[in-house]
Amino acid sequence: MTKPQVLQLNPILIPAVNDTLAERYTVHKYFEIADGPAWLAANGTAIEAVVTGGHTGIARAMLEQLPALKVVAVNGVGTDAVDLAYCRARALPVTATLGALTEDVADLAIGLLIAACRNICPGDRFVREGQWEQFPQPSAIPLARRFSGMRVGIVGMGRVGRAVATRAAAFGCPIAYTDLYAMDDVPHRFVPALLDLARASDALVLCAAADSAEGIVDAAVLDALGPRGYLVNVARGRLVNEADLAAAISAGQIAGAGLDVFVDEPRVPLALRQSERTVLQAHRASATWETRAAMGQMVLDSIAQALAGERPAMSLTT
Numbered sequence: 342m343t344k345p346q347v348l349q350l351n352p353i354l355i356p357a358v359n360d361t362l363a364e365r366y367t368v369h370k371y372f373e374i375a376d377g378p379a380w381l382a383a384n385g386t387a388i389e390a391v392v393t394g395g396h397t398g399i400a401r402a403m404l405e406q407l408p409a410l411k412v413v414a415v416n417g418v419g420t421d422a423v424d425l426a427y428c429r430a431r432a433l434p435v436t437a438t439l440g441a442l443t444e445d446v447a448d449l450a451i452g453l454l455i456a457a458c459r460n461i462c463p464g465d466r467f468v469r470e471g472q473w474e475q476f477p478q479p480s481a482i483p484l485a486r487r488f489s490g491m492r493v494g495i496v497g498m499g500r501v502g503r504a505v506a507t508r509a510a511a512f513g514c515p516i517a518y519t520d521l522y523a524m525d526d527v528p529h530r531f532v533p534a535l536l537d538l539a540r541a542s543d544a545l546v547l548c549a550a551a552d553s554a555e556g557i558v559d560a561a562v563l564d565a566l567g568p569r570g571y572l573v574n575v576a577r578g579r580l581v582n583e584a585d586l587a588a589a590i591s592a593g594q595i596a597g598a599g600l601d602v603f604v605d606e607p608r609v610p611l612a613l614r615q616s617e618r619t620v621l622q623a624h625r626a627s628a629t630w631e632t633r634a635a636m637g638q639m640v641l642d643s644i645a646q647a648l649a650g651e652r653p654a655m656s657l658t659t
Contacts, residue, residue: 343367344365344366344367345365345366345367345389345390345648346366346367346368346369346384346387346388346389346390347362347366347367347368347369347388347389347390347391347392347644348369348371348388348390348391348392348407349362349368349369349370349371349372349391349392349393350371350372350391350392350393350394350397350399351372351392351393351394351397351416352370352372353392353416353633353637353640354633355630355633355634355637357634357637358634358637358638358640358641361641362392362641365641365644365645366390366644369384369388381403381406382406385403385406385407385408386406386407386408386409387409388407388409388410389409389410389411389412389648390410390411390412390413390414390644390647390648391407391410391412391413391414392414392416392640392644393413393414393415393416393423394415394416394417395415395416395417395418395419395420395421395422395437396417396419396422396606396624397422398415398419398420398421398422398423399413399422399423400422400424401424401427404424404427404428404431404433410433411433411434411647411648412433412434412435412436412643412644412646412647412648412653413428413433413434413435413436414436414640414643414644414647414653415435415436415437415438416438416636416637416640417437417438417442417627417636418437418438418439418442418550419437419550419577420435420437420657421577423435425657425658428658429658429659432659433658433659434643434647434652434653434656434658434659435656435657435658436639436640436643436647436653436654436655436656436657437655437657438635438636438639438640438655439500439655440500441627441632441635441636441639442501442626442627442632442636443500443501443504444504444632445626445627445628445629445631445632446501446504446548446575446626446627447501447504447505447507447508447575448508449575449601449622449625449626450501450505450508450546450548450573450575450599450626451505451508451509452599453573453575453599453600453601453620453622454488454493454544454546454571454573454599455488456599456620457571457573457596457597457598457599457618457619457620458485458486458487458488458491458544458571458597459485459486459488460482460483460485460617461620462617462620463482463617464482467481467482486569486571486596488512488514489512489513489514490512490513490514490515491509491512491514491543491544492514492515492517492541492542492543492544493505493506493509493514493515493516493517493542493543493544493546494516494517494518494519494532494538494539494541494542494544494545494546495516495517495518495519495529495546495548496518496519496520496535496538496545496546496547496548496549496557496558496576496580497518497519497520497547497548497549497550497551497576498518498520498524498527498529498548499520499548499549499550501548501575501576502518502520502546502548502549503527505546505548506518506527506529509546515530516529516530517529517530517531517532517538517541517542518530518531518532518538519531519532519533519534519535519538520549535557535558535562536561536562536565537565539562539563539565539566539570540565540566540567542566542570543569543570543571544570544571544572544573545558545562545566545570545571545572545573546573546574546575547572547573547574547575547576547577547580547581548575548576549576549577549580550576550577551576551577551580554577554579554580555579555580556579556580556581556582557580557581558572558574558580558581558582558585558586559582559585560582560585560588560589563585563586563589563594563595564589564594566595567594567595568593568594568595568596569596570595570596571595571596571597571598571599572586572595572597572598572599572600573598573599573600574598574599574600574601574602575601575602575626576602577602578602578603578604578605578606579604581604583603583604583610583613584610586598586610586613587610587612587613588612590612590613590616590618590619591612591616596618597618597619597620598613598618598619598620599619599620599621600613600619600620600621600622601621601622601623601624601625601626602624602626603624606623606624607623609621639655642654642655643655643656
């Protein structure tokens with residue numbers, strides 16, 4: 342019996358998931374094909390499922406070359422790079438691994454904030470580079486900022502925002518949030534305007550999916566956050582005006598930033614890379630074995646459901 346054909350646009354790092362894909366399907370790893378467009382023109386009509394990542398997505402031009410396609414399984418939560426309107430018009434399921442990333446992303450948000458407040462990265466370098474032996478006096482390292490009890494403002498009170506709020510509350514932090522509307526099942530204070538939330542916060546944590554938002558954290562918001570305020574972004578890079586953020590960091594307009602996402606990945610502004618007051622990650626909030634395995638299983642489930650003629654449980658378009 343001929344196996345269904347799957348086009349994989351991004352690597353999957355969990356061996357068991359790759360093994361299951363290979364066992365069930367004929368998998369074509371597009372990222373390893375020398376002349377992708379030529380291969381697609383010759384073989385695209387046989388593809389029944391696509392596996393992609395949130396950052397890569399799939400272009401409409403490629404979708405149009407896959408007439409037998411029954412599902413686009415995004416191994417992530419971002420669907421910005423998928424033409425959802427086109428997929429809806431075609432009744433094509435687009436699935437995402439919603440929920441699988443929540444705990445790890447929230448963990449990293451708090452980790453970035455604590456690292457920024459407590460100068461963990463500069464302190465680590467101070468010890469590793471032998472500076473402690475040269476400068477043993479306590480004043481050699483500047484005093485840090487306490488995280489416990491900080492006023493935390495959360496932008497986007499979805500799954501991740503709520504998980505961040507739970508963790509911050511355990512540290513005795515008063516929580517406020519902004520979103521499109523106030524939520525009855527959230528015990529924290531709702532602040533309608535982002536500028537007002539920044540002004541009332543010691544740390545601003547970006548958790549919003551906000552696929553259509555861009556540059557909402559700009560010079561005015563950073564000025565409202567102030568010279569003792571911290572910015573954490575585990576959501577979308579483009580939510581932040583990076584030029585304004587780089588200027589604010591360089592000028593000491595805010596105290597620091599913890600960033601996992603950027604506007605033009607993997608390119609990160611030099612001012613952010615060189616500052617001692619930033620803590621940076623390479624878009625790795627979900628990069629644990631546990632979460633990636635859960636995400637992979639959701640991808641496998643979505644493909645199996647779609648190819649069986651069912652509506653995938655994680656479909657966003659059908």
